Amino acid sequence: MSDSNHNNSQQVKHQRxxxxxxxxxxxxxxxxxxxxxxxxxxxxxxxFGDQTVTYAVFMRRPVVSAPGLVIKWLEEMARKRNFDLKIDLRYAEGRWVGAGEPIMYLTGSLCHLVDLETLLLQRLGPACVAAYNAFTMCSDLHSVAFLAMDARHCAGTDMAEIMAYAASVGADRAKRKNGALGFIGNATDATAHYFGQERGLGTMPHALVGYAGSTLRAAEMFDETFPGDPMTVLVDYFAHEITDALTVCRRFPKRASQGHLSVRLDTAGSRFIETLDPPSSYAVLERNVPRAIRGYRNEQELRYLVGPGVSAAAIWTMREALDKEGFNKVKIVASSGFSPAKCRLMAEAEAPLDVVGTGSYLPSSWSETYATADIVEYDGVARVKVGREFLIRK
Known part of the structure; x- marks a missing residue:
């Protein structure tokens, strides 16, 4: 790891x-x-009297450990309530944790710990699953930068913070283990520090294109308002993805040649992008990555590859169109349902992506996010309910 990357990592860790x-x-x-x-x-x-107890905190599925926010909160509660708290963290932040393995043991006053369990578990389980999802996505698309766009899908600001933190933890693991670019930022200022940023990232929503009346005019308005900022233009509003992308590139040749212009595909899953249909979707993959469609694929995998919406075929089609007119430095940003499964298929199809905007690292099955805490020691004596003996500290 370079000195600059190390310093950035330390800064983010401090901010966490x-x-x-x-x-x-x-x-x-x-x-x-x-x-x-x-x-x-x-x-x-x-x-009836207090006891010193030890809690084992674990999850029922494999996760990536993301305990940082919870630990800091627990330490603050210990200071505020003036009791001794010992935290035996068995899996440091960013480590892979197997199903049923205690992430940490907490030892302290039962009187002061017993009413903290609900809030502790709420904030640990979803973070660990989201970190796991972020890690797998970034690892599969290791050369693609990710932007966390989950805030609008979160149930309030508490969850939005936890999810941003989780994405940064999963991304850091992917960077260390697989050399991935990972998450480079997110959409809101409040949690941008988890990614080493001062502000949230993003340029224009569909509403701005609708307001402007055309994709080109939206780009012009953005350029006049933020002349020094890189520009990412949504090109699917009018169902003219290819035409509008090329029109914007021709209007801003300097941005295009300097790599300061990106086009974003967010096409609805109800239609194919401009120029595509099922036969041409197969054809574009056949030209570029024929092995991607030669093996067995289930219906969902085929949809990611050659179906409507933002498929691998759609991304390859956009890349071909841009390159044909000499806009090879214009970047492609894709969004719309980029879950771990979709990212894996995009990797197999070698989709020429530069950035993925996603909120789909959020846990899709909330029953998998349930963290559990059991007391395994009372005043130093090992004791736990039958069936949970595996939690006793060794």
Missing amino acids: EERSSLWPVEDQDITAWTDHYFNRSKKVVEK
Whole structure:
């Protein structure tokens, strides 16, 4: 790793250590948001006497460890409540964790820990699964830069922060393990620091193209407003992806030749991009990556390769059209359903992508995000419910 990359990584890690103001630390807020039976347990312990306990925190599926935000919150709670907390982190941030393996052990006052479990688990499980998804996507498309565009799909600002953090953790692992470019930024200012950025990234939504009345006019408006910024132009609004992309390139030849112009494909899955249909979709892959369509493919895989919307065939078609007119430095940005499965197929089809905008690293099956915590020691004595003996610390 170069010195600049190391310094950037250290800076991002430091910024992660700053707890978000969104997370509750006041007792009345914790009581309001925690499971009632934990609140009742706290009252029982207060009545009959405290014990020092050890919790094992684990998940039922493989994940990438993303405990940073949770640990900082727990440490702050320990300071605020003035109790000793020992955290035995078995899998450091960014490490792969097997199903059922404790990510960490927490040792401290039962009275002070018992009502924190709900909030702890809410913030750990989804982050670890999202980090795992981000890692696989970045690893499969290792030469493609990713932009996290999940904020609008999150259930509030708490989740948006957790997901941005998770994407940065998964991307860092992919960079270390596979030399991936990974996530270079995200869409909002509030969480841009997780990616080493000062601000969110992005240029224009479909609404701006609609407002302008044409794709070209939207590009001109953007250029006049942000003349020094790189420009990414959405080209699917009027279903003239190829025509509008070339029109914008011809209008801004300097941007195009300097690599400061990108076209973004976000075509709806209800239609093919301009010039494509099923036969021509197969033909463009046959010209460029014939092996991608020679093996067995299920229906979903075929859709990613040659179906409507932003398929591998659509991306290859755009690249061919740009290169044919000499716009080989114009970048292609793709969005629309770029999940781990779609990224894997895009890699197999060697889709000529420069950037992927995605929110689809968010866990799609929320039952997989459930983190679990069990007490495995009471005042130093190993004890856990039958069936969970594997959690006892060794």
